[in-house]
Amino acid sequence: MAIIGAGPAGLMAAEKLSAAGVAVHVFDAMPSVGRKFLLAGKGGLNLTHSEPFAAFASRYGARQPQIEPLLRAFDADAVRTWAQGLGVQTFVGTSGRVFPQEMKAAPLLRAWLHRLRHPASGVPVQFHMRHRWLGFATPPEPGQALALRFQTLEGERTVQAEQALLALGGASWPRLGSDGAWVPLLRELGIEVAELRPANCGFDVAATPARQAETNPNANANANANANANANANAGAGAGAGAGAGAGAEAPGGWSRHFRERFAGEPFKAVAIDCEDGQGGRFHRRGEFVATATGIEGSVVYAASSLLRDTIERNGQPAELRIDLLPDHSPEQVLAAVRHPRGSKSLSGHLKSRLGLQGIKAALLYEVLSKSAMHDAEQLARAIKALPLQLAAARPVQETISSAGGVCFEALDAHLRVQALPRLAIAGEMLDWEAPTGGYLLTACLASGVVAAEGMLAQHGN
Numbered sequence: 001m002a003i004i005g006a007g008p009a010g011l012m013a014a015e016k017l018s019a020a021g022v023a024v025h026v027f028d029a030m031p032s033v034g035r036k037f038l039l040a041g042k043g044g045l046n047l048t049h050s051e052p053f054a055a056f057a058s059r060y061g062a063r064q065p066q067i068e069p070l071l072r073a074f075d076a077d078a079v080r081t082w083a084q085g086l087g088v089q090t091f092v093g094t095s096g097r098v099f100p101q102e103m104k105a106a107p108l109l110r111a112w113l114h115r116l117r118h119p120a121s122g123v124p125v126q127f128h129m130r131h132r133w134l135g136f137a138t139p140p141e142p143g144q145a146l147a148l149r150f151q152t153l154e155g156e157r158t159v160q161a162e163q164a165l166l167a168l169g170g171a172s173w174p175r176l177g178s179d180g181a182w183v184p185l186l187r188e189l190g191i192e193v194a195e196l197r198p199a200n201c202g203f204d205v206a207a208t209p210a211r212q213a214e215t216n217p218n219a220n221a222n223a224n225a226n227a228n229a230n231a232n233a234n235a236g237a238g239a240g241a242g243a244g245a246g247a248g249a250e251a252p253g254g255w256s257r258h259f260r261e262r263f264a265g266e267p268f269k270a271v272a273i274d275c276e277d278g279q280g281g282r283f284h285r286r287g288e289f290v291a292t293a294t295g296i297e298g299s300v301v302y303a304a305s306s307l308l309r310d311t312i313e314r315n316g317q318p319a320e321l322r323i324d325l326l327p328d329h330s331p332e333q334v335l336a337a338v339r340h341p342r343g344s345k346s347l348s349g350h351l352k353s354r355l356g357l358q359g360i361k362a363a364l365l366y367e368v369l370s371k372s373a374m375h376d377a378e379q380l381a382r383a384i385k386a387l388p389l390q391l392a393a394a395r396p397v398q399e400t401i402s403s404a405g406g407v408c409f410e411a412l413d414a415h416l417r418v419q420a421l422p423r424l425a426i427a428g429e430m431l432d433w434e435a436p437t438g439g440y441l442l443t444a445c446l447a448s449g450v451v452a453a454e455g456m457l458a459q460h461g462n
Contacts, residue, residue, distance in 0.1 A: 001025070001456060002148055002159060004133045005167035005177075006033040008442055009428030011112065012074075012449030013165050013456070019122040020457055025159070026125055027150060029132040029177045034109045036169065036176045045105040046438035047083060048076040050092045059440045061306065063433040066409045067444055073454070074447040076439075082446075086111040097439055131157070132177075133168065135185040140421050163423045163456050167449065170403030170429040171196040180403070182430070191418060192408040198394040199434040200401035200441075201305045202297025206318045206390035210256040210367045254294050254392075259367050264293045266360045272324040273300055274386070277311045286327055291360060295391065296321075302401065302437045309394045318390040325361045325384050335381040347374060357384070364389075402441055404434035415455020416448060422459060427452040 001017055003010045006028035017024045026033075049056060056076060060067040080090050080098060088108045089101040100108055116125040130153050137147035137158045148159045171180030180196045187193055207215075254260070272286040287300025301308075304321075311319040326334060334355065342350035351357040357365070365374065368387055373379040397403050407426045411418060416431070418424045427448040435441045 001460075002027065002146070002161035002164040003167060004028075004148070004164060005169060005428065006030070006127065006129075007036055007167060007169055007178075007428060007445070008034075009445040009449040009452070010165065010167035011116065012446045013167065013427060013453040014125045015112075015116060016450055016453035017456060018116060018119055018125050021122055022457065022460060023123050024125045025128060025161075027128045027131040027133065027148075027159075029130065031129055033113060033127060033129070034105075036173050036178060037109060038105050039173075039176065044103040045100055045108070046097045046442070047090060047100065048079040048098045048439040048443045050076065050096045050098055056440070056443075060433060060435055060444065063409075066431075067433055067435075067447075069414065070444060070447040070451050074443075074450040076443055079443055079446060083108060086115065133166075133182070133185075135188075140189070140424065142421060142423075144423075146423055163425070163459060165425045165427055165449075165452050165456065166430060167426075167428040167452075168430055170199075170406060171397045172199075172400045172403045172429075174398050178403075178429070180397075186407065190420065192411045194405040194408055194432045196397055196403045196405040198309060198397045198400040199305060199404040200302040200437040201309065201397075201399070202292060202295060202301060202395045203305075203308060203391040204295040204393045204395065205254050206392040208255060208259075208367050208390075209370060210259065211254060214256045255291075256367060259291075259363060260293055263291045263360045263363055266291050267298070268296075268323070268360060268364075270327065271300075271361075272327040273304060274322045274324070275304055275308060275311075275319060277307050277319075278315070281307055283307050295395075296389075297395070299437070305394065306404070306434060308391055312391065312393060318392050321389045321391055322386040323364070323389060324386060325357065325364070326355060329355070329385075331381065331385050334384050335377065338377045338381045338384070355384070401437050402429060402434065404432075406430045406432040408432050413455070414451075415458065416452045417455050417459070425452040425455055 001022055001024050003014050003024060003026045006026050010026060011034065014024045014026050053075060057064050057068045057071055076098065083090055083100065086108060088111060090098050091101055092098055118124065131150040134149040134151055134156070137149045140146050146161045146164050148161055148164060150157045150159065166182065168182050169178030172178055183193050183196065267288055267290050269288050271288070272284065274284045276282045283304040285300055285303060289296050289298030289301045308319045308321065337354040340354055345353065348362060351362055364387065365383060368389065369380070369383055373383065407430055409432060412426060413419055416425050416427055418426065428445045431448060433444070435444055
């Protein structure tokens, strides 16, 4: 058996096949195993979540019908039991997320690889690094062994495999091997693949009123109505604009120079965001996010990213994100504080003393509101509780945590085998699904590896 891709899905499939006594060879383009897994765990490895199964399964949105059967084969409890079997204790954080006791990915990966290479029972897994999959040496035929082509340091190599599992990831981490290069290779075989798109992503903001006034001093600084027109140009510029700004070039829209230079990299803490897709869908959640050189990113933005991305794509214009800068204050409290006589204090000093608004939060008000709106108590109070920010475009897929799209489930059977080629299976982020960042993503990847391995075992010897 050949497994191509040494990420969580591929390694889990290898573990199941090895335990069943089947010889397994794992191939990967990288010099070492689990590089994306290690990087994902740098800030604390979110293994899974502790919420009830029904709520957990609902996190996969439109793909819940396809992902739920995988989770029933290997759910959040199974993930924790599996980690414990590797000697890694887990705990539930205040948000319900599940982490290893040490918060790190490296100890778990080391224990996992040791078990794969030296199993107590079964067959040791063989690893072949620096093997980049190039496709098939001959067109695959039902019932025939697969001729797999690899680029290696010694040149091209062909490997014959009874069955193969592709677990190459999406397109969000090209430097770690997840570059989406497999898409045309599968489409050539007639396998339907949905376009890979950004998921768990940040966004470029449309030209703010402050930015418009900066680039055109004669423009109305309160030209919120004109923001959409400017943002449409931003959306067309897309990735190039954002990448250029990050390298020091001038962005065609987005933040004003002052805001970008002063606050890029600064977090918005203790805020809430709200957005709608115009089709009945809505997202509202407290959390944190970060200002970037071109827009915003961070945990709560990632959680809303699928709704925002789809809204932009569907409408061909920016999506509006409303930010509650003071979620612990009622609208009435905010209005009363804003209206309170400020005497000789500046407006900035007044907002700081009465509401604690300062730093990046106060700066965002000045970035988005006109001078007249800033000095109108009712407009300012409304903005503090629901500041509208226009998002022009998602960041390029190569910069995101994960990608949406992939091999369509309609092309696969219940065990993730290609229906037209039952000796070829697909798992992990190569599948057409997406999930909120962290544990939901990892759990479903592990579960897909389990289910794919079960299908390969059923096919073995036939």
